[in-house]
Amino acid sequence: MGLVSGLEVIEQCVSRGLVAGAFNTTNIETTMGIVQAIENTRVPTFIQCAPTNAVLSGYEYIHDMVSRRLAKVDVPVALHLDHGRTLDDVTQSLAAGFTSIMMDASGHEYDTNVDLSRKARELTPAQFALEVELGSIGGKEDDLGPEREATTDPDQVAEFVAATGCEMLAVSVGNVHGYAPDVRIDMDLLRKVQQASAVPLVIHGGSGLPRQQLGRLAEFGVVKVNVASDLRNAMIRTFGEAYAANPNEYALIRVSQQAVTAITDVVENRIRTFNPKLAR
Template sequence: MPLVSGHEVIAECTFRHLVAGAFNTTNIETTMGIVRAIERVGVPTFIQCAPTNAVLSGFEYIHDMVSRRLASCDVPVALHLDHGKTLQAVEDALAARFTSIMIDASEHPYTENVETSARARVMCGPDIALEAELGSIGGKEDEVGPDHADSTDPAQVSEFVDAVGCDMLAVSVGNVHGYAPDARIDFELLGEIQAASPVPLVIHGGSGLPEEQFARLHEFGVVKVNVASDLRNAMIRTFGEAYIANPDEVSLIRVSKNAVSAIADVVERRIRMFNPSTG
């Protein structure tokens, strides 16, 4: 089916008590693997790309690649801008027909975060779902990370969401970008944020959290969990193992197909972790 708005993914997941995975893509192998897993499990999903991922191809190529592959997929999928740090990134993704947007001004002071995020809301209009971030999530993605991490303050949540008009709120509750083996969700804090938030919540850093924590997220108003590092590692590992096994390997298509399978397995495993009812 054609790409759907992030609103549709949010609504269906909320109605079915599901948590959508949000999986970053950069190339055709990653895209193919993500969609293969989506078709296996049938859970509405976000496929996403950050500006740092799009430097090689541009957002237009990402849109065309994802939308072509989804033409034969029956599961609702939105194409999401991940960590749009500037309004120019938002404009570029909208021009490339992304159907869901994240504005991340969380490293700026609260007032500036509100002002920038509210401007992104106007740019998106009513048809494009908007995710904003309150609190600063630690760790690094594509070697880029905040100077420091700040937990989300529940006392600011309702005012922030109302002022921005966002449809999803990314929160900092112990989650960390990239691989962080010591990362743990503070469920007490997450519960306080849920009680204060009029919109569903988003957890970034889904590659480093322990499996048992994923199964609880739907209880706390979480509708979206971001995963990037796991997928990239699966692809790099596949190519690295192929080279180690045979330094003279020249069948790029065989190794690429193996990478697609490895990525699909990772994505399917993550979706089922988020949604234990799927088996």
């Protein structure tokens, strides 16, 4: 099938009552693990990369790697720019073939956030999806934290969505980036945001949230949940355990294959957690 627009992933999930995982990749092992889990579950999915990770290989390499792995996969998958902070991030990722965009101007004041988000909408083709963020999600993304943290104000949601022309709204409702096992979503606040939003919602920081809450997100208009830390930890842990067991280990391919399996398990577990009615 190859890559599809983020709009198609959203439409399929909304029509089928599913929640799409959005899994970050930076290398071939992570990509292979994500794609295998997608094949196992057959749930429409976002594979994504943030500018902080694209510095390792560039957006073109990420696109080439992901699109090649998906060429024979008959499940809708979009390649998403995660946390684009500048309009240049948007332009570069689109030029490389990304099919879904996040413009994260949440670190700015409200009016600047609206302005940058609207300009990102103008740059993003109409057939592609745009995600924007209202409120500022805490925690750290690739060791970078926000200058300020703020929960999403339900009273601003309708105006913000209309002004930016977005198709997805990332919200700050108690969730944080990175792995923070003690955090909880404020479900009452999430409900208020849902009621005010004309578009589906996005939850970032899916690695640390409890299964009970993750399994209910479809009830609250959530269409996309971001997961990165769990995948990265699975890969680092696999190589760390191999080294600890044998400091003279040299079978790189074998350990890489073990990492792919570990990542597949994590991604499949997350997809099934988001969609508890999914048949096995």
